[in-house]
Amino acid sequence: MSAIVPSFKKDFSGPIIMIGFGSIGIATLPLIYRHLNLKSNSLTVISPDETNRSIAESYGATFLHGALTEDNYISVLQTLLGDNQERAFIVNLSTEVSSKDLTIFASKNNAHYIDTVVEPWPGFYFNNNISKADQSNYALRESLHELKSELINTPTAISCCGANPGMVSWFVKQALLNIAKDNNLDFTIPKTRIEWSRLMQELQIKGIHIAERDSQISKLEKKPGVFVNTWSAVGCIAECLQPAELGWGTNEKDLPNDGHQHNQGCKSSIYLDAPGGNVKVRTWTPTAGSHYGFLVTHNEAISISDYYTIKEEGKVVYRPTCHYSYRPIEATVESLDELFNKRNGKPHTEFKILTEGDIDSGSDQLGVLLFGNSKGAYWYGSTLSIDETRLLAPYQNATGLQVSSAVLTGIFYALNHPDEGLIETDNMEFSECLEIQKGYLGKLSGHYTNWSPRNEIEIPENDDPWEFKYIRIND
Numbered sequence: 001m002s003a004i005v006p007s008f009k010k011d012f013s014g015p016i017i018m019i020g021f022g023s024i025g026i027a028t029l030p031l032i033y034r035h036l037n038l039k040s041n042s043l044t045v046i047s048p049d050e051t052n053r054s055i056a057e058s059y060g061a062t063f064l065h066g067a068l069t070e071d072n073y074i075s076v077l078q079t080l081l082g083d084n085q086e087r088a089f090i091v092n093l094s095t096e097v098s099s100k101d102l103t104i105f106a107s108k109n110n111a112h113y114i115d116t117v118v119e120p121w122p123g124f125y126f127n128n129n130i131s132k133a134d135q136s137n138y139a140l141r142e143s144l145h146e147l148k149s150e151l152i153n154t155p156t157a158i159s160c161c162g163a164n165p166g167m168v169s170w171f172v173k174q175a176l177l178n179i180a181k182d183n184n185l186d187f188t189i190p191k192t193r194i195e196w197s198r199l200m201q202e203l204q205i206k207g208i209h210i211a212e213r214d215s216q217i218s219k220l221e222k223k224p225g226v227f228v229n230t231w232s233a234v235g236c237i238a239e240c241l242q243p244a245e246l247g248w249g250t251n252e253k254d255l256p257n258d259g260h261q262h263n264q265g266c267k268s269s270i271y272l273d274a275p276g277g278n279v280k281v282r283t284w285t286p287t288a289g290s291h292y293g294f295l296v297t298h299n300e301a302i303s304i305s306d307y308y309t310i311k312e313e314g315k316v317v318y319r320p321t322c323h324y325s326y327r328p329i330e331a332t333v334e335s336l337d338e339l340f341n342k343r344n345g346k347p348h349t350e351f352k353i354l355t356e357g358d359i360d361s362g363s364d365q366l367g368v369l370l371f372g373n374s375k376g377a378y379w380y381g382s383t384l385s386i387d388e389t390r391l392l393a394p395y396q397n398a399t400g401l402q403v404s405s406a407v408l409t410g411i412f413y414a415l416n417h418p419d420e421g422l423i424e425t426d427n428m429e430f431s432e433c434l435e436i437q438k439g440y441l442g443k444l445s446g447h448y449t450n451w452s453p454r455n456e457i458e459i460p461e462n463d464d465p466w467e468f469k470y471i472r473i474n475d
């Protein structure tokens with residue numbers, strides 16, 4: 001196998017502060033050094049975990065050993081920025097450092113900002129004094145969006161720019177254009193949110209799965225009691241224990257018995273009284289075909305359903321259902337089985353993130369499945385093998401490269417569009433983003449399928465097989 005390693009370059013002369021240096025941090029750092037011409041000693045990594053210090057230092061980064069906290073983050077970051085007049089870049093790839101507080105800090109201190117999830121400070125998810133509604137990804141996103149009206153024409157700050165959330169929002173737009181073309185629709189490429197929503201509505205899309213099947217195979221035997229994953233085990237456990245959440249489309253007739261709507265905000269999504277890592281959903285990806293995944297809560301389920309909402313006289317007339325269907329590697333599926341069926345939801349204390357060296361073979365197939373159009377459901381996405389990943393970039397598996405290359409893309413986008421304030425990946429020019437990222441995504445392809453839940457279960461003839469009640473497997 002051979003691969004063409006992307007070689008595009010851009011100058012950036014300001015300081016870069018990378019917070020967190022776990023699986024995604026060590027994956028992103030080499031791409032930053034490969035694609036940005038930096039001033040020497042301009043990149044600092046902050047991490048309380050020194051495991052990967054030598055990797056950061058081998059690239060010329062300064063490694064600051066320590067944790068950012070609610071009490072120290074302003075002084076630590078201000079000291080690092082000093083009286084530097086050049087615009088800085090804060091890259092938050094940590095767990096448990098507040099995205100909202102860092103977004104505010106960046107805007108006040110002439111810095112760009114990027115993260116891959118909306119992170120709260122520690123304790124948030126396990127605080128029994130906070131209601132499930134307020135602990136949801138929906139609430140975290142809403143709290144960030146309170147800043148939107150203040151952060152206009154400020155240094156571009158990109159929320160949730162990983163693979164998913166992140167890149168998959170660009171895939172949705174590419175998929176829409178492909179389906180429109182295949183339907184011989186007479187259309188012009190949409191420019192605004194409402195134009196994109198109308199195109200989706202015209203194509204009769206009822207819903208979208210963020211359908212991921214990670215078939216990477218570990219060389220290591222899974223030890224009982226160890227949570228194994230291809231990215232943050234701590235992050236994966238936290239999101240699998242959170243209530244499942246999904247964008248709730250106008251196609252849905254019955255709110256699930258354990259489903260709850262929100263009273264405030266955009267109201268694009270609902271949450272279930274069940275942890276997402278224990279809710280199974282039917283879906284389809286090109287290589288595996290029909291299978292089940294876990295409906296883990298993710299920001300993109302909420303942002304995509306919100307972005308494509310059409311209202312008339314204040315009333316929602318169109319919105320797609322949207323949710324994640326995550327089928328991680330078998331060792332993670334086993335770890336989730338332990339978490340829910342042996343540990344009764346008590347988080348593991350031993351973790352293993354598989355490096356590229358721990359993986360034998362396989363691919364991460366991550367894309368979007370749009371259903372409702374008469375041509376059938378359409379999956380569009382990336383199939384990236386571990387073998388190609390090894391040729392493209394160091395210190396990462398296929399999952400990591402889909403994320404790190406999206407972070408790199410976000411950094412380039414912010415530098416190309418420096419004063420856009422707070423944005424999400426749905427707001428970014430998708431073709432520019434995919435043009436930057438595509439060299440790192442393996443095979444980018446679209447596939448139609450005649451699969452629907454009706455292939456799996458009896459559904460009354462007059463019912464719509466795409467309703468969530470037929471997608472969900474266990475109640």
Ligand code: NAD
Binds near residue numbers: 021047116
């Ligand atoms: P990881 O657990 O491997 O690493 C997390 C890093 O954060 C570690 O270096 C840890 O020491 C550091 N950290 C923890 N607390 C900190 C603090 N208080 N101050 C500074 N650093 C701190 O996680 P990862 O796999 O690298 O993931 C990083 C983030 O990216 C997580 O939030 C994860 O959910 C997110 N993620 C997003 C996507 C996506 O596609 N959007 C995909 C994978 C991971």
